[in-house]
Amino acid sequence: MKHYNIPVFISHFGCPNSCVFCNQKKINGRETDVTAEDVVEIIEEYLESLPKESIKEVAFFGGTFTGISKSLQEEYLKTVKVYMDRGLIDGIRMSTRPDYISRDILEMLVKYKVTTIELGVQSMDTEVLRLSGRGYEPSEVYRASELIKEYGIQLGIQLMPGLPGSTYVTDLNSARQVLDINPDMVRIYPTLVISGTAMEGMYRAGRFEPMTLEEAVERIVPIYAIFEVAGINIIRVGLQPSDDLREDGVIIAGPFHPAFRELVEARIYGDFLERFQDEEEIIVEAHEKNISKITGIKKVNKVRFGRKLIIRIDRGLSLREVRINGKVYTRLDILGGVIHESDNN
Known part of the structure; x- marks a missing residue:
């Protein structure tokens, strides 16, 4: 049976982190720009067009879901649970950071039948994480991954080859360490320089040089191969070519291609x-x-x-x-x- 995501993109205006590749706006007094009513509207719109005989998950992407207040998390989850109780939605997936996973959080997510958590890991190299402003060590990834598995939730991991300080070797080693974690699925996003990020400033100052398209393909080919051989589902390679990305001036530099997986x-x-x-x-x-x-x-x-x-x-x-x-x-x-x-x- 075919699987469909119903994407809900939630910005996290209160995020205290300063990742160099992120262009999340900081708006005082607001956590996000999505209400529970917005979630209902998005679900209803997708249910009108998606095949009834299919697996449907509401996917909270775009921010650090478990980093927003618990009350708002529950408001979103309760909204989706109504549809799950009616048999219209089969599950919930979300993206978050490894350091925003705890037993308290997971107990709440299990209560609302969350099926998949994708961790924005990006790299397993200590220096690359530091230069990218991630604010955690690789040990945090192992801890969060073990907890997610313990609670019976599917684990996804997102990697970003080409971050500041990374090399062919560090990115390949990161993939091998993720292989040891044995997630259910991975996404591989070659690093792009996006407008309004600290990385844009680094790039314009000559302190960061993104991979060319050729370099990105060469670097990602072995990463792709080791995951496929291990039987790990590679659900995406390269950023999805959304309308936002195609706007002039959004992608400043880097190896963007609308069919990156086909290049690999x-x-x-x-x-x-x-x-x-x-x-x-x-x-x-x-x-x-x-x-x-x-x-x-x-x-x-x-x-x-x-x-x-x-x-x-x-x-x-x-x-x-x-x-x-x-x-x-x-x-x-x-x-x-x-x-x-x-x-x-």
Whole structure:
């Protein structure tokens, strides 16, 4: 059954933290700009268009949900519970910080049947966390993750490769540490310089240089591979191209692409095909749904290998298989090659 999120974006005007990548406004006397009535309106609007036979979660994103006052958290949760009691909504998910998780908070969330908590971890490197203004140590991530699992709530972790002080190695090591935590799902967001953030000031002063699009793809490919091989659900790679992001002047710099995941997939297949570079032809046969991934956006792999690359549809192959010059390789074969290469870097 298909899953749908009903997104409710809650700003946290009272957030005391100063993360360099965040442009949350600080408005005295106000916690947020979303009322319980707004939540009802959003849910009703989505329920009109979403298929009845589907899994629906209300997703509180955009701020630190468990950082707002407990009374307001409960007001939101009670609003959604009405729909859950009527069988119209199947669950609640939210994003928050690792240092805003406690037993008291989790007991309340369990009471209202919260199904998923996504932690904005961003990095597991102490120095990167410090330079990014996160205000906690990696140990806080382990503590919060263990508690969330203990209470039977699904755990998601969000990573931001390319933060100040990060490198290919620190970002890959962060992913490996997250692998040890074994979350149910991950999101991977390459760092962008957003207008109105401290990072914008760092960038304009020459104190921070974001990754290029090419660098971001190269850095995220092995991270993507180790999570997929481990069976962890990668629910997003790259920021969703919302209307806000597309407005002029919102993204100041950084590796934004509306189809970032497709860039990563094409690189994974392209790098694997390099081992056949010395052969006269590279004949690739795959399920029709994989052809665009192998070809790549703007036919990047056709350009990379030229006329020697021949790609054909074979409906007899599964989505997890590809035949190259007569030999069948599994998805794990291909991803394993990526991981092996990253171990040598």
